[in-house]
Amino acid sequence: MPKFYFEDFAPGWTAAYGPRRVTREEMIGFAAQYDPQPMHLDEEAARHTMLGGLGASGWHTCAIMMKMIADNLLLDAASMGAPGIEEVRWLKPVRPGDSLTVRGSVVGTRASQSKPDRGFVTFRWEVFNDRDEKVMTLICPQMLLRRHAGAA
């Protein structure tokens, strides 16, 4: 049984998850499979890019954040998935050995107009490294069942 439904979220809700360490090996492994640009893949080549050294693929940072949100929130929630992402900002490189924390807040909520059993919660997620630098922000609507959907 889910612990969290649409009604449990409103502006003022906040959360913090982590830390989660990102290793060089994992960073390079992800890059080799999904984003083989020199700045994500090879320490020496990365030095000559705008990152000035190895940095995680932005998609890897998204995936790591997703895992933290799933483990800490969505697996306990009546989640019906997300229709997409409204905005991602990659602000600073994620470096090998960085430990990431995720902070979440609710931007807004709205009940579905066409389907009375569900609603949308728009979350703002911010990812920080262990130097308290903000490395990524993301705005994402999440679809959730209402608590008493059957009784609506």
Added chain:
Amino acid sequence: MPKFYFEDFAPGWTAAYGPRRVTREEMIGFAAQYDPQPMHLDEEAARHTMLGGLGASGWHTCAIMMKMIADNLLLDAASMGAPGIEEVRWLKPVRPGDSLTVRGSVVGTRASQSKPDRGFVTFRWEVFNDRDEKVMTLICPQMLLRRHAGAA
């Protein structure tokens, strides 16, 4: 030496990459590591979700698309990375065994106002399955060096 610079992109530019097959094993592997929600992880549990069966994590579809764009375009381009993503829409589930193709177009371009050696190209990417259904769209600005940056 890169083949493509900022100047090589303008509205009217199009590209198509793929197909790239997505296996059940890869789909479940990605989900276990980064997005362990039942609809991405377990065939039986997925049947009872809004996907009605196993579907790839939306982040996995992004990562697969990224690999196709890197291999076919960015590794040959004077790319300086992307500051973020403007919008992602997950329109239909990606199923085990689906073969994905990516179609790209240019929405607009603008030279950097603060740095004369570079500019931004905003791409629209669309991902299709082998039933010609659009499964994802994405709008992403890409930073690229200008061809004769040193001479500016």
